[in-house]
Amino acid sequence: MYIYDYPRPALTVDCIIFGLGENSLKVLLVERADEPFKGMWALPGGFVDINETIDAAARRELEEETGIQSMFMEQLYTFGDVHRDPRGRVVSVAYYALVNLSEYNVQPGSDAHRAEWHEVSQLPPLAFDHTLIFETALKRLKGKVRYQPIGFELLPEKFALSQLQRVYELIIGKELDKRNFRKKILSMGLLIELPERQKGVSHRAAKLYKFDKAKYRQLEAEGFMFEI
Amino acid sequence: MYIYDYPRPALTVDCIIFGLGENSLKVLLVERADEPFKGMWALPGGFVDINETIDAAARRELEEETGIQSMFMEQLYTFGDVHRDPRGRVVSVAYYALVNLSEYNVQPGSDAHRAEWHEVSQLPPLAFDHTLIFETALKRLKGKVRYQPIGFELLPEKFALSQLQRVYELIIGKELDKRNFRKKILSMGLLIELPERQKGVSHRAAKLYKFDKAKYRQLEAEGFMFEI
DNA sequence: GCAAAAGTGTTTCCCCTACACCCATGG
């Protein structure tokens, strides 16, 4: 049994890129330029090169689509139904990524194809099994945001507590009590209060904070569990 | 860009099969019959057929190794380092499975190769990147057992509460208070008390229970969260 | 001075934890 004797599925990555809109959670979709599903919206993705790890392929796709080199990214699940691609057997490893739109001013569409941010609650029909992939990603995000500090990845480095609270409310999908939220998040001791404040707002300017990654890693190693 | 123009990685599945020993958690390992890593222990696995889903390939491997047709199984993670297999580019989708040893009397080694149950705390060196895969599986199991009712999968259909408690203690790795454990698990209302009792024990026979899957699914749909 | 969001404490209640003794059964 030599490993080259077997016909092989093609291997791709697909990326679910979440971003934060004004008052909604968004996902980056691309319009398919070719058949199959020409003209339909799809998740950005592409083939895994024979000399590149799957993670590297996902990073490459993320950068191609957004121009951002380092963002939070995590493998989601591998989809391998026999008929998920009409062209033949294609197995896809899905990744989800979180990006801060306001800081980077992401310009989708720098590539040849059209790309747009869509509200997660109003997605168009998607090509292939991408609706299933997207739903899997959203479910994972909702589950994970409560017990891992990934909400910060959607915000700029410096943020106000109300922004952070809005992130959680958008993802979890229910309102949180302001005082209890602040108490809880501050009591973890994982936020560094900055000397600066919000600028250009027409009301009292909020204190800005940043997430203390080093401290989180230390606490995590000691058995601390993040939880909202 | 036609999908057949790309050189493709080979695609395999690897299975981490957990079973419950007398007083320990065990994993099924096979001894490699061929190079590379001939004679070393490895996770059972094999190639994904071009006409079979990845899940089906994993199920097939599980059945080949254990003779059991339906056991709890879940995709774990996909491992795709470029040099993880010295024969060439091989991407492996790992699955973990939970099996109840006492009920099925699993006979590893029915196949041509040697297979044995090993205590998870005393594993030999493994072939390929299988130590990494195994550690990923164990971490997942430890994390998941607390908030999904998968502990039951390691037990026979009818079990005593003390058996269930032992499962949790083994996986989580710390002792639990008997009264609190019983209170919590019974208060969820997910166990059906059976009219029968343990047999053949030289002390007071324990009540037997079974897990109420239908009720769990119903509660889950209503937003209920299992948690130990 | 008004609109809009920032910021702040206290009480109540429930759940988690800690903890020790009697009971049933087989040998």
Added chain:
DNA sequence: CCATGGGTGTAGGGGAAACACTTTTGC
């Protein structure tokens, strides 16, 4: 009768949830 695990209740503490008003700032 003894060894082995089965089975049970309560008190205290801590964290989660509920809840409303004052402060700051720009216009």
